[in-house]
Amino acid sequence: MTRKTNRTMFPERGLIVSCQALEHEPLHGGDAMAKMAKAAIQSGAIGIRTNGVNDIRAIKEAVDVPVIGLIKRDVPDSDVFITPTLDEVVQIIAAGADIVALDVTDREDRLATAAELIDFAHKAGVAVMADVSTYAEGMAAEKLGADYIGTTLSGYTPYSTQAEGPDLALVSSLAADAQVPVVAEGRIWSPEEAALALQAGAAYVVVGSAITRPQLITARYVEAVRQVIGSEA
Ligand SMILES: CC(=O)N[C@H](C=O)[C@@H](O)[C@H](O)[C@H](O)COP(=O)(O)O
Numbered sequence: 001m002t003r004k005t006n007r008t009m010f011p012e013r014g015l016i017v018s019c020q021a022l023e024h025e026p027l028h029g030g031d032a033m034a035k036m037a038k039a040a041i042q043s044g045a046i047g048i049r050t051n052g053v054n055d056i057r058a059i060k061e062a063v064d065v066p067v068i069g070l071i072k073r074d075v076p077d078s079d080v081f082i083t084p085t086l087d088e089v090v091q092i093i094a095a096g097a098d099i100v101a102l103d104v105t106d107r108e109d110r111l112a113t114a115a116e117l118i119d120f121a122h123k124a125g126v127a128v129m130a131d132v133s134t135y136a137e138g139m140a141a142e143k144l145g146a147d148y149i150g151t152t153l154s155g156y157t158p159y160s161t162q163a164e165g166p167d168l169a170l171v172s173s174l175a176a177d178a179q180v181p182v183v184a185e186g187r188i189w190s191p192e193e194a195a196l197a198l199q200a201g202a203a204y205v206v207v208g209s210a211i212t213r214p215q216l217i218t219a220r221y222v223e224a225v226r227q228v229i230g231s232e233a
Pocket residue numbers: 018020070152153156185186187188206207208209210
């Protein structure tokens with residue numbers, strides 16, 4: 001399942017925890033994400049995915065597992081926001097990430113840009129995780145040389161499957177045909193869903209919000225509690 005390469009790769013299948021807090025989120029800044037990462041590794045996660053130079057650096061110092069780095073940035077007149085340009089790839093590598101995550105979707109001529117970014121990362125000896133939203137994009141990402149294909153963007157492009165839960169059908173179709181490891185990512189909220197993703201053929205499962213975004217976790221509980229209170233009123 002894993003290819004021979006001089007790039008850092010995950011040595012075994014398992015859970016990767018996404019530790020991300022954007023600027024508007026309560027846990028943004030300081031060492032909150034590094035602490036989240038430590039807690040995740042203490043309990044058996046095999047890797048961390050994180051956003052931004054500060055958190056990549058802090059997490060690399062805090063834990064000793066491969067780190068997938070990305071930089072989210074809004075670019076005018078574009079919907080591509082995960083590591084949109086070479087500038088972010090350079091920063092992610094300089095910050096010490098082992099794997100660069102970037103958008104490999106088929107929009108705005110992104111596949112051509114992604115090809116250049118993948119080549120750049122590989123020349124620097126760094127692996128690439130392609131964040132895709134459809135089967136066709138995943139297979140295109142493999143052709144471009146991506147080391148991992150992640151289902152990260154399914155549901156986040158207008159033409160991809162829109163669902164409340166994880167896109168297990170996409171995991172399964174990619175795992176059937178791709179030679180590189182498939183990473184199930186996006187809207188995995190329970191251990192059962194993580195297990196189903198592995199059974200669907202994923203080599204790795206990335207869980208983010210369900211573990212590291214307390215405001216979203218709390219909101220789900222509040223909603224459940226309010227429904228009962230409302231029905232009793
Ligand atoms: C679409 C997008 O921007 N996804 C981001 C990608 O890095 C993160 O905001 C998600 O938290 C991550 O993909 C993990 O997914 P979830 O938090 O659903 O477990």
